[in-house]
Amino acid sequence: MIKIQLFIENPIQTNTWVLIDDESNEAVIIDLGGGYDKIKEYIDAHCAELKFVLCTHGHFDHIMGIPDMQMDNPDIPVYLSKKDENMTDKINEMLKQFGMSGNYASVKVAEFIDENTKHLSIGNNKIEVIETPGHTQGGLCFKINNLLFSGDSLFRREIGRCDLEGGSYKELIHSLKTKIATLPDDTFVYPGHGPVTNIKDEKEFNYYLQD
Numbered sequence: 001m002i003k004i005q006l007f008i009e010n011p012i013q014t015n016t017w018v019l020i021d022d023e024s025n026e027a028v029i030i031d032l033g034g035g036y037d038k039i040k041e042y043i044d045a046h047c048a049e050l051k052f053v054l055c056t057h058g059h060f061d062h063i064m065g066i067p068d069m070q071m072d073n074p075d076i077p078v079y080l081s082k083k084d085e086n087m088t089d090k091i092n093e094m095l096k097q098f099g100m101s102g103n104y105a106s107v108k109v110a111e112f113i114d115e116n117t118k119h120l121s122i123g124n125n126k127i128e129v130i131e132t133p134g135h136t137q138g139g140l141c142f143k144i145n146n147l148l149f150s151g152d153s154l155f156r157r158e159i160g161r162c163d164l165e166g167g168s169y170k171e172l173i174h175s176l177k178t179k180i181a182t183l184p185d186d187t188f189v190y191p192g193h194g195p196v197t198n199i200k201d202e203k204e205f206n207y208y209l210q211d
């Protein structure tokens, strides 16, 4: 079974999801938005081993915990879409854009991933990469069995903003309708911000998924 723990990080209140497979004791982080020391403690306390970090996209609030991790342990691979590569050294710039400041090192990506990436797993559970451009060009969702990590593509009864660099409302709606609304009703959705939801509810109540 996969244990899912939520850490809400940074001033943007980004959901950092920490997954631990209790058979293999492998841990995976989805969107390390901050709090690396505390998360490392949590993983250690569960006698688990951090295998890699997945990024749903390259926005600063989803990656700004990574420089701390890479300082502590540069060997843990970070995976991101190639199409968001230009954001890996823009944390400080984007913070400024949001009225904050920081002095973060660039994020080093071990491998760029897309829908053809088939080798990702946690324990015996395969991790499927789903490309959902629209919030950013490199937006990804990750599906593990009936769990979907949707980043800023899909929130509970809401969708991600499309007005930032690389965003496209038309593309995001297309991504969501063709790739996310088509998933089984009983798929649980773990978004990049806000509460958990599921595909059945989103198909029924999310305005943007209606025809």
Ligand SMILES: [Zn+2]
Pocket: 057, 059, 135, 152
């Ligand atoms: Zn974002």
